[in-house]
Amino acid sequence: MSTTTAGRPGKVVASDRAKAENRLGLKLVAPAVVVMLVVTAYPMIQALYLSLYRYRLTTPDDKEFVGLSNYLTILSDSLFWQDTVNTVIIMIVTVAIELVIGFAFAMVMHRIVFARGAIRTSILIPYGIITVVSAFAWQFTFSINNGWVNSWFAWLPWIGPDTNWFGEHWPAMFAIMVSEIWKTTPFMALLLLAGLSQVSEDMIEAAKVDGATWWQRLWKVILPNMRAAIMVAVLFRALDAFRIFDNIFVMTRGAQDTESSSFLTYRQVIEQFQLGLGSALSVLLFLTVLLLAWLIVKLFRVDLAQARGEG
């Protein structure tokens, strides 16, 4: 796979040429690395530092070292836990549903012989549309006054013309998750389609000849062979879903306890100018994402290097 390094001088002949190549390589990546670090590493260190202070922008003279007390405040606050639970629920539900629907879409796209361009174009539209716009579209869809959900689904016993989706916790969470699933399923479908096209047709054919049913071929041949693609898709989407912010900001502004971890952090810092407390939240959020990434990689033994042909 990686053929570019073949035939290059090994370490034994650490010639001038190899040294020059090393220097050139470092020079070429330097600008990108600097830009990436300036906006992430420095602010993260700053956040660590600020999180140890009581620091409100409205009363800057009151800045005082408080040690870990910001963390204690947060971890003993039920709002923090409520928001974390919301975020985890949104992440698990949306990724699970996206995986199933995305896989179904990928199967259709894989088999389809006509109108490939049309289907590819339409599946990219939800991916490309900005999240704020998709959130508005779905907010209006579920709107009690102007939405079509209540009239189209009136045949369901629990839906009537005055069903207020944004008036209660679970219906509001449902609407938020629908908007998230709508927008990101196409991305999942595209990744899975790429994985699907790597499963050898011969193997599927052989299984067919051996008398395996469609279901058996799916579970015994297709899915195991696209494990890497599935895991990478799940990892990326899960971490992405954990950062959910735009939809909630637009659709409920956190009303009906639909706030996410990201939203809570934003609110503390930008709306309430609580830089100390907000920074502690930032650090916790960052650590949670790290832990999550580590868990997913360990649990599913995702080999990212292998998945992208590095190994």
Add this chain to the structure above:
Amino acid sequence: MNRTRNLIGTWVGFLLILVWCLLPVVWIISLSFKGVGETAAGSPQFLPKDPTLQNYKDILNDGDFLDALRNSFGIALIATFLSVIFATLAAYAIARLEFRGKRLVLSLALAIAMFPVVSLVGPLFDLWRTFHLFNTWPGLIIPYMTFTLPLAIWTLSAFFREIPWEMEQAAQVDGATSWQAFRKVIVPLAAPGVFTAAILTFFFAWNEFVLAISLTSTTKSRTVPAQMSYFVGPDPFNPPYGQLATASVVVTVPIIIIVLLFQRKIVAGLTSGAVKG
């Protein structure tokens, strides 16, 4: 028998995908043609009773919205341009050269791609005020570069790895200077990848919301997504439907044009970074 069933299944799937992808889009377009009278009275029907262009007239005369549109275009284009240049240099080095720290760069990029953007908002807010970058174009362009570089580097290095670099040397053997060899052989092969990375970067910058609302305060630098969220008015449960729908249509048009023109490239770019083995 089995064949017909398969064909019907595929057709049904095809139609389902189309409905899934396009229904909300048709809905928002339909809303944009509904008059204030209709939405204020409550109009659960899908298509407008009495289509009007009033919302489009209002939006295109809304100075704040036009400012935001200009900011969005400017910021997204500059961020895309710079990010793609930096990413191209880095990806070339990663695909072509042997140097220490190569894996480190790729891991850093991966870590940043997963970074919770909101956790930077506080410190950046503080930092940008100190350096007078708060509420300016560079104040958004710099972080947008940071967050698009990982995707651009991964996509491009996957592309570059497939370029037959030996052709460059072959051209040199045939008498071309190294600049000529690079320009005539490598640039045409690399251009599609670079272009794809640019589209994906532009999508990100056009879409970004958290930083846009946190690091701006006026229409001097506020981008469209942020501006739209301020449209909402005093009552979040009774937004100005028609105008918001129209604004949505206007910001979606550039995306749809890009998708229509370059769908093949976008799909290749999206999947090559993550899945290609």
